[in-house]
Amino acid sequence: MEPSNALKRIKPSPTIAVSAKARALKAEGRDVIGLGAGEPDFDTPQNIKDAAIKAINEGKTKYTDPDGIPELKAAVCAKFKRENGLDYIPAQIHVSTGGKPVLYNALAASINEGDEVIIPAPYWVSYPDMVLLCNGTPVCVSTKEENGYRLTASELEAAITPKTKWVIINSPSNPTGAAYSKDDLRALADVLLNHPQVMIMTDDMYEHLMYDGFEFFTIAQVEPKLYDRTLTCNGVSKAYAMTGWRIGYAGGPQWLIKAMGNMASQTTSNPCSISQWAAVEALNGPQDFLEERKAVFKARRDLVVSMLNQATGLNCPTPEGAFYVYPSCAALMGKKTQSGKVLENDEDFVTALLEQEGVAVVHGSAFGLGPAFRISYATDTESLTKACERIQRFCASLT
Ligand SMILES: Cc1ncc(COP(=O)(O)O)c(C=O)c1O
Numbered sequence: 001m002e003p004s005n006a007l008k009r010i011k012p013s014p015t016i017a018v019s020a021k022a023r024a025l026k027a028e029g030r031d032v033i034g035l036g037a038g039e040p041d042f043d044t045p046q047n048i049k050d051a052a053i054k055a056i057n058e059g060k061t062k063y064t065d066p067d068g069i070p071e072l073k074a075a076v077c078a079k080f081k082r083e084n085g086l087d088y089i090p091a092q093i094h095v096s097t098g099g100k101p102v103l104y105n106a107l108a109a110s111i112n113e114g115d116e117v118i119i120p121a122p123y124w125v126s127y128p129d130m131v132l133l134c135n136g137t138p139v140c141v142s143t144k145e146e147n148g149y150r151l152t153a154s155e156l157e158a159a160i161t162p163k164t165k166w167v168i169i170n171s172p173s174n175p176t177g178a179a180y181s182k183d184d185l186r187a188l189a190d191v192l193l194n195h196p197q198v199m200i201m202t203d204d205m206y207e208h209l210m211y212d213g214f215e216f217f218t219i220a221q222v223e224p225k226l227y228d229r230t231l232t233c234n235g236v237s238k239a240y241a242m243t244g245w246r247i248g249y250a251g252g253p254q255w256l257i258k259a260m261g262n263m264a265s266q267t268t269s270n271p272c273s274i275s276q277w278a279a280v281e282a283l284n285g286p287q288d289f290l291e292e293r294k295a296v297f298k299a300r301r302d303l304v305v306s307m308l309n310q311a312t313g314l315n316c317p318t319p320e321g322a323f324y325v326y327p328s329c330a331a332l333m334g335k336k337t338q339s340g341k342v343l344e345n346d347e348d349f350v351t352a353l354l355e356q357e358g359v360a361v362v363h364g365s366a367f368g369l370g371p372a373f374r375i376s377y378a379t380d381t382e383s384l385t386k387a388c389e390r391i392q393r394f395c396a397s398l399t
Contacts (some may be wrong), residue, residue, distance in 0.1 A: 117131045326373070
């Protein structure tokens with residue numbers, strides 16, 4: 001007996017694997033600082049928890065429509081209008097059990113065998129494997145460090161073929177934190193206007209985590225002519241510290257939203273009714289804490305970037321958003337660790353760092369572009385400082 005061919009095409013999420021390895025070392029009594037997890041260390045705000053408790057007490061504990069309660073769809077429409085200037089009606093909204101299933105439902109509902117999906121690299125680890133699960137072909141396009149890891153118009157143009165079904169744009173990005181400006185999106189939109197068969201999936205999960213006054217834009221807002229073929233995806237996981245509640249959402253063309261709803265009706269059914277009521281409160285309730293949390297994340301980003309750039313052989317660009325940095329360790333390839341291991345790639349680098357100094361980070365090749373590694377700075381300042389000191393010591397120890 002063996003898994004299906006579709007399952008054999010994919011691998012377990014490497015970011016989850018790093019967290020598991022760090023946990024296992026901790027269980028053995030090692031002093032490990034885990035910087036692998038992609039979730040805010042803040043708690044879910046109290047008003048959101050209260051809304052969930054109220055939903056339980058009011059008996060809102062039954063099946064709902066598979067793609068979301070009307071109240072949440074209305075809150076999502078209001079959010080898209082308020083924050084992104086986008087007009088959607090409830091029939092254009094899909095709600096699912098997290099941002100990840102929203103993306104998967106969209107791909108599963110639209111991809112035919114051999115359809116290509118353009119994915120700028122470095123990419124969030126799940127995109128290529130989700131495409132493979134749907135019998136599609138991921139077309140990973142390497143971006144350049146000197147372009148801030150953003151896909152350029154000419155790189156996009158060169159990747160499009162008659163088989164291209166989707167291009168995925170993730171801004172701010174996991175893993176690099178890079179964000180697209182209005183002008184960057186304008187340039188991509190100009191290319192896409194010439195290719196009417198290509199749909200655009202934007203993953204705006206980190207919208208509320210942008211620093212230094214960098215303004216967030218999403219492509220359907222920048223070029224309204226692309227609205228009919230754009231799926232604007234978002235969720236409450238990162239902005240509202242609700243990763244465990246499992247609510248994501250998207251706005252898009254009605255034919256696709258209907259197909260995604262069909263998909264959900266035969267697979268997950270509705271996302272948790274209680275979480276949906278909590279998400280209504282997240283989107284409709286007070287938003288001022290977002291600014292406060294953003295200021296904390298910005299201070300951590302500045303600390304980490306500065307300390308990593310003081311480490312021998314690392315080069316860490318300053319990202320515009322999210323809670324990740326993506327330093328290059330190219331200058332350290334070929335160096336030897338204290339135990340005599342020659343570092344041939346970024347996986348060797350992160351393995352040796354974990355073994356020698358007890359700092360868990362994720363290798364860049366897992367995100368499709370190395371030699372580099374990803375640090376999640378969604379953790380307290382003391383741990384970050386200690387981890388960066390250890391990284392500095394590790395880099396200095398290489399010969
Ligand atoms: C870019 C990106 N998109 C989507 C998701 C998925 O979010 P959720 O936890 O809501 O499924 C993540 C989570 O790490 C992410 O980084």
